[in-house]
Amino acid sequence: LxxxxxxxxxxxxxxxxxxxxxxxxxxxxxxxxxxxxxxxxxxxxxxxxxxxxxxxxxxxxxxxxxxxxxxxxxxxxxxxxxxxxFISFDLSSNEGILYGINRHNNSLVLFDRFTLANSNSVIFAVSGAGKSYMVKLEILRYLMLGVDGIIIDPENEYKFLAEAVGGSFFNISLASEHHINPFDLPPPREDEKAEDVLRTNIINLVGLMRIMLGGLTPEEDGIMDRALTETYAAKDITPETDPKLWGRKEGLPFPIMSDLEAVLSTMEGAESLVRRLQRFTKGVYAGFFNQPSNIDMKNRLVVFGIRDMEDELRPMALFMILRYIWKTITSEMKKRLLIVDEAWWLMKTEDGASFLFGTVKRARKYWLGVTTITQDVNDFMKSDYGKPIITNSSLVLLMKQSPATINVVQKTFNLTEEEKMLLLEAPVGEGMFFAGTKHVLIKVLASYTEDQIITTAPEELLKIKQAKKELGG
Known part of the structure; x- marks a missing residue:
């Protein structure tokens, strides 16, 4: 000394x-x-x-x-x-939105996720812990700051929020009037060639076909790649044609799934592919998968509800929606939030998980913040892309965890034993908020008006519906 x-x-x-x-x-x-x-x-x-x-x-x-x-x-x-x-971390800044109250010292957790190295976040919590409530609150407050929101909603929980703020809600199901054509192409940016846009989209379409057709052999992979190129060429969509005419009815309309089937039926060795594809072009699934797009994403809040989509089709529907959203994001630079709720559905397939990871990794370049939400931590972490998605997310919110998954969460986020116990016993609406290298205990708070817009409690929703009927009457 x-x-x-x-x-x-x-x-x-x-x-x-x-x-x-x-x-x-x-x-x-x-x-x-x-x-x-x-x-x-x-x-x-x-x-x-x-x-x-x-x-x-x-x-x-x-x-x-x-x-x-x-x-x-x-x-x-x-x-x-x-x-x-004895001194606790503070997460207050002069800009951003209110996330909640710091339970260490009762200070306000004011933060702008767009000031971090990337604007992505992940949220892990059991069902009923308050994760959807918190995300709705974040979206609502960012809308007031001029940030647009896009939500993939597995349970139609965000429909009331979309109606309240004048947003768009698209119900995605086999019987829905809303359709997404996976063959749609984004217009090339100033620094991008038409050839690159076409090539990237064909690669992504091969990934979608792997999900839809239950996998492809190496030979089928090559046939499908060639067939997709010929399908676009049949509509005169090639690197040599004017991209401004792509997708226009009076110009060069995009192909649909039945056009791909027609091309495959002329190719040698594609008999099995044609048979498997016909369930999406002529069967019960054709009403959704074999239609041109009729969705307008110009609204400031756009919600895709997939509650009524059959479980078997959810992974491919999610993949198609996420690709369509990515097309919109890359076509216009704008500050946006993308919410992927119950992301484990997409993580079930390697191609879906790979595309989600690619979206998270590239989001920063397009002024986008991706929020990945899941209650099934084990399934999420089993994927090879689970850990990289967390690594590429500067914000993390951990709410109440189940004893079955707490050890995985503790290992992933390097939690102490005390923090582990706090997450096992956390009340609804409370958890641990990580921002960069700092983390605090947080309690999510909403005003009365905000609560009326974003609540998911069944009893509260019934009261609101009843009040609407009385006012309407």
């Missing part, structure tokens, strides 16, 4: 630590003092009451920067640093 002091590696300080305790009764005060004494003395820290100097002691713990007791101990820098755990 002497050598470190002489070389200025350590310094000596006069250190005082004063604690003021509060209680409603004299007995309560004694009980708290006894508990505090036993806790600290078990760690060889001995406390003394400020007898006949209570007023001076109270002044010492008030924000006057005065030490009237002057009970000091000489300490060097290293042991003195052990007092810093």
């Amino acid at each position: 002497r050598d470190k002091l002489q070389t200025a590696q350590e310094r000596m300080f006069r250190f005082s630590l004063y604690i003021t305790i509060y209680a409603d009764t004299e007995k309560g005060l004694r009980d708290i003092e006894t508990n505090l004494r036993s806790i600290l003395e078990s760690r060889l820290i001995y406390i003394k009451p400020a007898l006949y100097q209570q007023k001076e002691g109270f002044v010492c713990t008030s924000p006057y920067d005065l030490d009237l007791l002057m009970v000091t101990t000489l300490m060097n820098t290293a042991p003195l640093s052990s007092t810093f755990p």
Whole structure:
């Protein structure tokens, strides 16, 4: 220690630590003092009451920067640093939105996710923990700051929010009037060639076909790649034609699934592909998969509801929706949030997980923040793309976890035992909020008006519907 002091590696300080305790009764005060004494003395820290100097002691713990007791101990820098755990992290800034209350010190958690290295976030929580409520609140507050929102909604939970703010809600199902054509192409940007746009879309379409047709052999993969190129060429959509005419009815309309079937039926070795594809061109699925797009994404909030889509078709429907959204995002640079709720549906297939990871990784270049939400942590982390998606997300919100998955969460986010227990017992609407290298305990709070717009509680929704009927009547 002497050598470190002489070389200025350590310094000596006069250190005082004063604690003021509060209680409603004299007995309560004694009980708290006894508990505090036993806790600290078990760690060889001995406390003394400020007898006949209570007023001076109270002044010492008030924000006057005065030490009237002057009970000091000489300490060097290293042991003195052990007092810093009494100071909690703060996540308040001059811009952004209110996420909630910091449970450590009751300060406001004000933050702008677009100021971080990337604007992506992941949310893990069990069903009913309040994750959808929190995301709706974030979307609502960012809409007020001029940020657009796009939501993939597996349970039609966001429909009321879309109606309340004048957004668009598209119900995606086999019987729906809303259709998405996977053959749609985005217009090339100024720094992009038409050939690159076409090639990228064909590669993504091969990935979609793997999901739709239950996998492709290497031979079928090559046939499908060639067939897709010929399908576009049959509509005169090639690198040589004018991209401004792509997709126009009076110009070069995009092909649909039946056009691909027609091309495959002329190719040798494609008999199995044609048979498997016919369920999407002539069967019961044709009403959704074999139609031109009729969706307008010009609204500031767009929600795709997939609750009524059959479970078997959900992974491919999610893939198609995400590709269509990506086409819109890349065609116009704009500050946006993309919410992928129950992302484990997309993570079930390697091609779906790969496309989601690609979206998350490239989002920053297009001023996009991707929020990935899931309650099935095990399935999410089993994918080779689960960990990379988390790594490429600067924001993380962990709410109540189940005992079956808490160990995976603890290992993934390097949580302490205390933090692990906090997540197991977290009340609804509370959790741990990670932003970059900082993390705090957070409680999500909404105003009465916000709560009426975003609530998912069945009893509250029934009251709101009843009130609407009475007003309408």
